[in-house]
Amino acid sequence: MPSDPQAYLTLGIFFGIAVAAALVPxxxxxLWLRWFTPAKPGPSKHxxxxxxxxxxxxxxxxxxxxxxxxxxxxxxxxxxxxxLIPIAVAFLDLPLGAVLVAAVFVLxxxxxxxxxxxxxxxxxx
Amino acid sequence: xxxxxxxxLFFAFAVLTLGAGTAVALVREPVRAALVGALCxxxxxxxxxxxxxxxxxFIQWLVYVGAxxxxxxxxxxxxxxxxxxxxxxxxxxxxxRVLGGLGVALALFGALAAAVLGSGSLYREVPEEPMVLExxxxxxxxxxxxVPPLILVGVVLTVALVGGVTxxxxxxxxxx
Amino acid sequence: MNxxxxxxxxxxxxxxxVTALVLIGMGCAGGSRGGGKAVLAVTAAGLGLALAAVxxxxxxxxxxxxxxxxxxxxxxxxxxxxxxxLGTALFLFPGxxxxxxxxxxxxxxxxxxxxxxxxxxVVGTENLLLLFVGLELASLALYLMVVFxxxxxRPAEAALRYFFFGSVAAAFLLFGFSFIYGATGSIDLRVIAxxxxxxxxxxxxxxxxxxxxxxxxxxxxxxxxxxxxxDVYQSAPAPAAGFIASASKVAGFFIVxxxxxxxxxxxxxxxxxxxxxxxxxxxxxxxxxxxMVVGNLAALAQQSVRRLxxxxxxxxxxxxxxxxxxxxxxxxxxxxFYSVIYGVASLAAFGVAxxxxxxRGADRLEDFAGLGRxxxxxxxxxxxxxxxxxxxxxxxxxxGKFQLFAAALSGGTPGTVxxxxxxxxxxxxxxxxxxxxxxxxxxxxxxxxxxxxxxxTRDTSAGTAVCLVCGSVLVLLGLFxxxxxxxxxxxxVQLF
Numbered sequence: 001m002p003s004d005p006q007a008y009l010t011l012g013i014f015f016g017i018a019v020a021a022a023l024v025p026x027x028x029x030x031l032w033l034r035w036f037t038p039a040k041p042g043p044s045k046h047x048x049x050x051x052x053x054x055x056x057x058x059x060x061x062x063x064x065x066x067x068x069x070x071x072x073x074x075x076x077x078x079x080x081x082x083x084l085i086p087i088a089v090a091f092l093d094l095p096l097g098a099v100l101v102a103a104v105f106v107l108x109x110x111x112x113x114x115x116x117x118x119x120x121x122x123x124x125x
Numbered sequence: 126x127x128x129x130x131x132x133x134l135f136f137a138f139a140v141l142t143l144g145a146g147t148a149v150a151l152v153r154e155p156v157r158a159a160l161v162g163a164l165c166x167x168x169x170x171x172x173x174x175x176x177x178x179x180x181x182x183f184i185q186w187l188v189y190v191g192a193x194x195x196x197x198x199x200x201x202x203x204x205x206x207x208x209x210x211x212x213x214x215x216x217x218x219x220x221x222r223v224l225g226g227l228g229v230a231l232a233l234f235g236a237l238a239a240a241v242l243g244s245g246s247l248y249r250e251v252p253e254e255p256m257v258l259e260x261x262x263x264x265x266x267x268x269x270x271x272v273p274p275l276i277l278v279g280v281v282l283t284v285a286l287v288g289g290v291t292x293x294x295x296x297x298x299x300x301x
Numbered sequence: 302m303n304x305x306x307x308x309x310x311x312x313x314x315x316x317x318x319v320t321a322l323v324l325i326g327m328g329c330a331g332g333s334r335g336g337g338k339a340v341l342a343v344t345a346a347g348l349g350l351a352l353a354a355v356x357x358x359x360x361x362x363x364x365x366x367x368x369x370x371x372x373x374x375x376x377x378x379x380x381x382x383x384x385x386x387l388g389t390a391l392f393l394f395p396g397x398x399x400x401x402x403x404x405x406x407x408x409x410x411x412x413x414x415x416x417x418x419x420x421x422x423v424v425g426t427e428n429l430l431l432l433f434v435g436l437e438l439a440s441l442a443l444y445l446m447v448v449f450x451x452x453x454x455r456p457a458e459a460a461l462r463y464f465f466f467g468s469v470a471a472a473f474l475l476f477g478f479s480f481i482y483g484a485t486g487s488i489d490l491r492v493i494a495x496x497x498x499x500x501x502x503x504x505x506x507x508x509x510x511x512x513x514x515x516x517x518x519x520x521x522x523x524x525x526x527x528x529x530x531x532d533v534y535q536s537a538p539a540p541a542a543g544f545i546a547s548a549s550k551v552a553g554f555f556i557v558x559x560x561x562x563x564x565x566x567x568x569x570x571x572x573x574x575x576x577x578x579x580x581x582x583x584x585x586x587x588x589x590x591x592x593m594v595v596g597n598l599a600a601l602a603q604q605s606v607r608r609l610x611x612x613x614x615x616x617x618x619x620x621x622x623x624x625x626x627x628x629x630x631x632x633x634x635x636x637x638f639y640s641v642i643y644g645v646a647s648l649a650a651f652g653v654a655x656x657x658x659x660x661r662g663a664d665r666l667e668d669f670a671g672l673g674r675x676x677x678x679x680x681x682x683x684x685x686x687x688x689x690x691x692x693x694x695x696x697x698x699x700x701g702k703f704q705l706f707a708a709a710l711s712g713g714t715p716g717t718v719x720x721x722x723x724x725x726x727x728x729x730x731x732x733x734x735x736x737x738x739x740x741x742x743x744x745x746x747x748x749x750x751x752x753x754x755x756x757x758t759r760d761t762s763a764g765t766a767v768c769l770v771c772g773s774v775l776v777l778l779g780l781f782x783x784x785x786x787x788x789x790x791x792x793x794v795q796l797f
Contacts, residue, residue, distance in 0.1 A: 067199055068203055072286065074195075076286045082187070094264075094268060101272050108280060112286040118330075237508065272365070273311070273422070283415075284415050291449070
């Protein structure tokens, strides 16, 4: 068990409230639908509302692969954050050499970001 | 917290993790499989928290749920439907493949179970005070005793970024 | 913890890393079009600096729980890896860049150096954590080298297969290491060996070692973890394939031997006939036997020379693992010596296969027809490499194989039938089989007439020079094996 289960109780309550805030309105509208609104399917009922236009083509389209590049860059820096958080927590006690090590670690990643940038891979096309 | 409540929590988390993990393999729609996979990662994170490995638990959520699962969903969205090829099931050796996979999995599980049961660690005394990992201590260790792996991880991430980005843009290359 | 001391012990690695970063920077500048010469110059300069750092650096040291180990053995193998990489780098720039990697020459070179960095770290460590990270770095860079050369088609498929197998193998390796850590409480090989010698073996330890063997088996392409090798060797650009078959394999055998003998010598068990005892030796013996049989028999049926070399490489993994089963100082010496000469011969063979591929567009056996007349130097080097792989005297392959088998037979009580005789008999049989398919290639090279429309094989002087150097190394070491054996022997005395 975690060292302080009470801390998680608060978190759990918050999480419960967040989930409830999302689910309760949906549930209520479903209940409303069931009790007060009879289902009347028909062509006019299913048509786009008012000034909307009819949908054409499949909903699944191919996304630009550019999204993926941003996804990779995000993932890489997310992983880097794992290593930086503990270093940041201990930062004030660190000797100079240790800070330089952390700087080298960050600079390594910065170089690859600069490479991406200079190659124009981050430009949206 | 008495033992039973703690044990119940463990089983709830374990069922969540294992159930979601099984569902990943069984669900046919890739997007759903990815989302259930994210749920599985959440369960693993909960188990880490239950064990008192708080840093690891939150990292699990941050990286796996927050980034890896999103990246998997991206991959599915980026894959053209016709590329995916409907014929994933079947084939001549479908039954044989399933049997082979099950065989390997069962053998591995059997070996693991036998080793763990035989090691007697189940019956060891659980320490009264849980071992708490201080994050600052981890940070000090990272930049002192673990410098070579830390820098090397930085290099691995560099290679991953350079390679991943180049491969992702390989199709665009000719007209760029 | 002294940072300056640490830096002084990893200067070769730092030189390689900085060179790779400079190359990535050159890639940004976009100067690789027509700047191939500059890229090559930077690469060679970096490798030269690293070699100098190995030669003139500290002679021994052990830092951070065995993470950084410098002794005669690691220095020798770092030098070997650097030399093999220099050869690969010279192959990477054949006159006109091979199809598809225009504009990525700098990145390609950088990846080569980063793969080398991973291997250097692997060779220079006795710590399971750093070992794993180093292997991952090398693997990741190699996956990319396989796929970078051509954007579509078979290389991509081969790279994907390599990647999937590699990821699963890495997972097994890490899983195994975690059990080893759980059973012994350490990731330092020397501490592990001490713990194992002092305490009864926990049941989870064999499991950990077995799972780690899966990962190592992948790294050295031993059956049944070999499925990636033929596709990768055939589809990857020849220099990448040459690197995977030479430097990567040398490092793989080095670390397998070191981990098993140094860390787990206590739980070796026995694969002797009629005296099986559980441990890693029977498992390695099974891997060796399967690799020899499958590799050599499958090589008989190949039409593509690079695929043939891949299967022959699998067979050679079997030969090398055969000696490892004996697990004494003599066996380790034989394993390390043979892995080095195998690396040199492979590099030469892939170099020639690469230039035939460029000249004739394919590497089927027929495409080698008449090479002896159109390109006598390349044909001669190919003959030296293949005959050395086959183990014919006076080439060094004969001596290396003799040592392997002698080491395998040396274990056990003197005066009785050696316990590993069954494995060595199998190895001798498979050696004879291997001679057949090597000669099949050479028959095409020297006795088949060249096709009338054959384009002349022309190669850069650098590539030819590397091939010639490899060939002369094979002859020279065959005549004077002590040139490598003596330093190796001295280095191993420190280890045991």
